[in-house]
Amino acid sequence: MPLVDMRDMLDHAYRNGYAVGAFDLVSLDFLEAITDAAERCRSPVILSLAESHFEHYDFELAMAATEAAARRAEVPVAIHLDHGASLDSAVNAIRLGANGVMVDASHEAFLDNVERTRAVVAMAHACGVPVEGELGYVAGVEGEDAEKHPGEVVYTSVEEAKAYVKRTGVDFLAVSIGTVHGRLRGRPKLDCERLKRINQELRIPLVIHGGTGLAEEQFRRLIANGVAKINYYTALADAAGDRIRANAKANGAAGYTTLVRGVRAAIAEEAERCMRLWGSAGRAAEVLMQCRPWRSLQHVILYNVEGAGDAAVDALMAEGREVLARIPGVRRVVTGWAVPDKPRFRFCWLVEFASRAVIESYRDHPLHRAFADEKFWPLAPDRVSVDFEALDVRAEAAPPLRRAAN
Numbered sequence: 001m002p003l004v005d006m007r008d009m010l011d012h013a014y015r016n017g018y019a020v021g022a023f024d025l026v027s028l029d030f031l032e033a034i035t036d037a038a039e040r041c042r043s044p045v046i047l048s049l050a051e052s053h054f055e056h057y058d059f060e061l062a063m064a065a066t067e068a069a070a071r072r073a074e075v076p077v078a079i080h081l082d083h084g085a086s087l088d089s090a091v092n093a094i095r096l097g098a099n100g101v102m103v104d105a106s107h108e109a110f111l112d113n114v115e116r117t118r119a120v121v122a123m124a125h126a127c128g129v130p131v132e133g134e135l136g137y138v139a140g141v142e143g144e145d146a147e148k149h150p151g152e153v154v155y156t157s158v159e160e161a162k163a164y165v166k167r168t169g170v171d172f173l174a175v176s177i178g179t180v181h182g183r184l185r186g187r188p189k190l191d192c193e194r195l196k197r198i199n200q201e202l203r204i205p206l207v208i209h210g211g212t213g214l215a216e217e218q219f220r221r222l223i224a225n226g227v228a229k230i231n232y233y234t235a236l237a238d239a240a241g242d243r244i245r246a247n248a249k250a251n252g253a254a255g256y257t258t259l260v261r262g263v264r265a266a267i268a269e270e271a272e273r274c275m276r277l278w279g280s281a282g283r284a285a286e287v288l289m290q291c292r293p294w295r296s297l298q299h300v301i302l303y304n305v306e307g308a309g310d311a312a313v314d315a316l317m318a319e320g321r322e323v324l325a326r327i328p329g330v331r332r333v334v335t336g337w338a339v340p341d342k343p344r345f346r347f348c349w350l351v352e353f354a355s356r357a358v359i360e361s362y363r364d365h366p367l368h369r370a371f372a373d374e375k376f377w378p379l380a381p382d383r384v385s386v387d388f389e390a391l392d393v394r395a396e397a398a399p400p401l402r403r404a405a406n
């Protein structure tokens, strides 16, 4: 089970002086390339999905594939929502399998940023999920020329960073010290003195957005000053784009699969270069040993009903599926009738939680309280329940399916 607690993963990087790459993926080619690169150099990796890219793919389908890739990986993996715009975005990402979320309210005034971030932290921590906040503003747009988006960079202030972390409780802080999102001409000038002071004051893993285009020496200085997570996308997209253009040039009538031939290998090569440069390569085994595995928790209830007919039971189940699924940290609600007929218990609920932390927040959530106290418990006094942490049988038993890079 190589999904690991992302807080543990970044704490390990922070303490040991390296950075984990958070590579934004926009297709299966990216997903496979990034995981292939991590496996090749035995590196922990963060599979990152940015809300700004959701117009290009179906987030729910992409998360299913991302989770499947993480499960079959042999290196430690975390799944992260990048640039989440709202509390709902974070709730949804956790429901779909993210075990780290970013809330990006960095364009807002300080107090509004604090308020929005605090709400996400309260919800995510109740699910066991760590949160990245951002203070200061990193301009630009991933995958595009930075100079086309000349929004003003706002540098992170050391004093505000201290107050922000204290008041929000974020686990990691994205700082603005001169990087921009997207493609650059030349190198940005980084304010590493500012970064050093932020690191001395906060002592939590720091995050750099806009990793594309920095020099090797710049990366080394960032990591030496507390950066434990580097967000990276444009250079991967450009490696893919170059390969597609070369394929189109070589074969003007090329169809889709011919056009994308070699794209995975090109992305993987660039991702692997980063993992080696940032010092995460070769760390997989110690991260797996030292970090808690990230496991969902299955909450099972077997029950009989007294004083209600079958139609009323069906209605109760339908209401429960709808209501309970809205509680943060609940990944799915499954209900059913036992087969064959006449077992000790006739009915069953299976509620899947993102992690064991959700047991408490679920129990106390007003939606659960109202449904359980008023509807379910009075009808079902004869019941047993058990919670268990899920080990994925398929992933444990089946040999990983691997194929050569295209």
Ligand code: 13P
Binding pocket: 024, 050, 082, 083, 141, 142, 143, 180, 181, 182, 183, 208, 209, 210, 211, 212, 231, 232, 233, 234, 235
């Ligand atoms: P680049 O596209 O500049 O590498 O930045 C990626 C990023 O910061 C995603 O959050």
